[in-house]
Amino acid sequence: MKTKDNKNVIYWLFTGCFLIFIMVIVGGITRLTDSGLSISNYKLITGTIPPIGDVEWQEAFDLYQQHPEFKHYNSHFTIDDFKSIYFWEWFHRLIGRVIGLVFFFPFVYFIITKQLTKSTIKKCIVLLCLGGFQGFLGWYMVKSGLVDMPDVSHFRLAAHLTAAFLTFAATLWVALDLIYPNKNIVNTKYRNLIIVTYIVLLIQIIYGAFIAGLKAGLLHNHWPLMNEGKFIHHTVYVLEPFYKNLIENPSGIQFVHRMIAYIVVGLIVMLWYKSKKIQLTNSQRIAINALLILVFLQFSLGVFTLLLHVPVWLGVLHQVGAFFLLSGMTFMLHRFSK
Numbered sequence: 219m220k221t222k223d224n225k226n227v228i229y230w231l232f233t234g235c236f237l238i239f240i241m242v243i244v245g246g247i248t249r250l251t252d253s254g255l256s257i258s259n260y261k262l263i264t265g266t267i268p269p270i271g272d273v274e275w276q277e278a279f280d281l282y283q284q285h286p287e288f289k290h291y292n293s294h295f296t297i298d299d300f301k302s303i304y305f306w307e308w309f310h311r312l313i314g315r316v317i318g319l320v321f322f323f324p325f326v327y328f329i330i331t332k333q334l335t336k337s338t339i340k341k342c343i344v345l346l347c348l349g350g351f352q353g354f355l356g357w358y359m360v361k362s363g364l365v366d367m368p369d370v371s372h373f374r375l376a377a378h379l380t381a382a383f384l385t386f387a388a389t390l391w392v393a394l395d396l397i398y399p400n401k402n403i404v405n406t407k408y409r410n411l412i413i414v415t416y417i418v419l420l421i422q423i424i425y426g427a428f429i430a431g432l433k434a435g436l437l438h439n440h441w442p443l444m445n446e447g448k449f450i451h452h453t454v455y456v457l458e459p460f461y462k463n464l465i466e467n468p469s470g471i472q473f474v475h476r477m478i479a480y481i482v483v484g485l486i487v488m489l490w491y492k493s494k495k496i497q498l499t500n501s502q503r504i505a506i507n508a509l510l511i512l513v514f515l516q517f518s519l520g521v522f523t524l525l526l527h528v529p530v531w532l533g534v535l536h537q538v539g540a541f542f543l544l545s546g547m548t549f550m551l552h553r554f555s556k
Contacts, residue, residue: 224333230324231393234345237320238386239541241313245382246537248310249430250530253303254360254370255287257311266315268308278304314353321349341392348385355381372431373465379427380420383541387548394552398501402553405496408489409554415485416547422482423540425475434468434475435528441521444473479517486513489550505550512546515539 248254258281269275279300282288288295325342328334334342359374429435437453438444444451453469463470486509493506516539523529523536 227328227333227338228393228396230328231389231396234317234321234389235386235393237313237317238382238389241310241317242379242382242386242541243534243538244306244310244313245379246430246534247530248306249375250528250533251303251306252287252291253306254310255285256282256300256303256307258282258285258360266312268304275301311356314356318349318353321346338392338396341395345385345389345392348381348388352378352381352385370431372428375431376424376427379430380424383420383423383544386541387544390545390548391552394549398552402499402502404555408492408496409551411485411489411492412547412551412554415482415489416551418478418485419482419544419547422475422478423544425471425478426537426540428465428471429475430533432468432471434472435524435533437468438472439524439527441524444469479520483513483517486510499553502550502553505546505553509543509546509550512539512543516543 257278269278275297279297282300282304292299325346329339355374355378359370359378438451440447443449444454450473451469454467454473455463455470457463457467457470464474465471490506490510493502498506516536519532519536519539523532526532
């Protein structure tokens with residue numbers, strides 16, 4: 219009998235992490251190319267295969283023409299234009315199905331062959347639930363753009379993207395539990411500062427999704443100041459009551475995203491500085507140094523994405539940067555918690 223929680227289990231979990239990473243990239247491309255509403259129905263099995271032949275493509279195009287996006291924005295589309303946006307949404311959904319299969323069947327196999335401890339089984343069941351919930355949020359998001367206006371709710375988009383990031387982080391955490399089974403001596407104050415930084419980073423990721431959902435990155439394409447050379451542009455606080463500027467006003471949301479970026483950088487620099495005063499293991503030292511590099515790289519990508527008016531490739535790269543930064547934060551928290 220094979221040992222429990224062996225290397226095959228770790229490879230399986232990392233495969234899941236990689237597939238979620240690819241799905242987030244494709245999801246970013248889907249969003250930036252306005253492809254997310256091209257498929258207006260959901261068929262779990264038959265939807266795996268894209269339309270074949272002119273008749274099926276015409277049927278899919280006819281269905282698309284019945285919904286707001288075509289009527290408001292893309293009434294000039296030919297069927298070839300439709301095919302170009304259909305691909306990215308289909309590919310995004312296909313990867314989601316592949317992730318489900320790649321996770322579920324090996325999980326059943328590992329249970330049957332008794333290669334998982336009870337603790338790991340419980341953790342993997344949580345991962346399965348997170349994955350299923352993530353799929354539900356994806357369809358729930360798409361539905362919001364099929365009713366009156368051809369724009370998905372930026373709140374639902376944020377929930378969908380954040381769930382993907384958290385599912386990845388949870389999967390990585392379970393893999394790290396198996397790679398590093400021995401516990402470290404925990405510096406509670408330092409660990410708590412990492413947790414605060416982690417929470418702030420998650421809030422920043424949520425605001426990044428708000429930016430994408432409202433296309434707020436196309437406003438105020440200047441840095442470090444906003445339009446008209448102002449630190450706070452007057453459009454940031456035009457809505458009443460004031461709190462709506464923080465969650466519904468594109469200008470206000472971009473301002474918050476800018477400010478949180480400075481806070482994230484400051485917190486990670488503080489973590490790096492404070493780490494000099496405590497004794498570190500090799501993995502902890504690698505974690506904090508990598509995190510410092512990642513945060514400055516991500517900050518730079520954000521600035522250039524803004525200044526260049528959000529080209530698709532740079533917008534996707536900025537989202538990838540957020541993914542790597544969250545990975546680094548997850549590794550950091552794990553190394554200072556276990």
